[in-house]
Amino acid sequence: MSGNVSYAFVEKHGGSPEGFGVQNASFIIARMFRWFSSGEYPYSPNGEKAKDRVIKVGRKEINWQKLVFFAMLPAIIIVLGTIVLYVFYPNFRVL
Known part of the structure; x- marks a missing residue:
């Protein structure tokens, strides 16, 4: 039952x-x-193709960007971090 x-x-x-x-x-x-x-369906990848499908940066510019982002920018961050460390903590020693 x-x-x-x-x-x-x-x-x-x-x-x-x-x-x-x-x-x-x-x-x-x-x-x-x-x-x-909000009730809208997400973008469908089956729609029209993008108009900007060509890379307009040459090999020389790519190498320059690699140098800036992988060498210069980290070096600048390390130098600034070292300066800030020694200004605010003058008695700080690594070893």
Whole structure:
């Protein structure tokens, strides 16, 4: 008899008697999608192709950018960090 009562409850109220008001995962995912995206679907990569598909930087400029970002910028950060360390902590010694 309890199986029939449970089935009747599900038919009438749309949930189970143990977890009345509990939502299933697909409902929650759909609600969260609408909440985060305002109901708009994300960008589809199957649309038109991008117009800027050509690299306009030459080998010389790429090598210059590598030098700046992998050598000069870290060196500047290390020098500035060393200066700040010795200005604010003059008694600091590494060894």
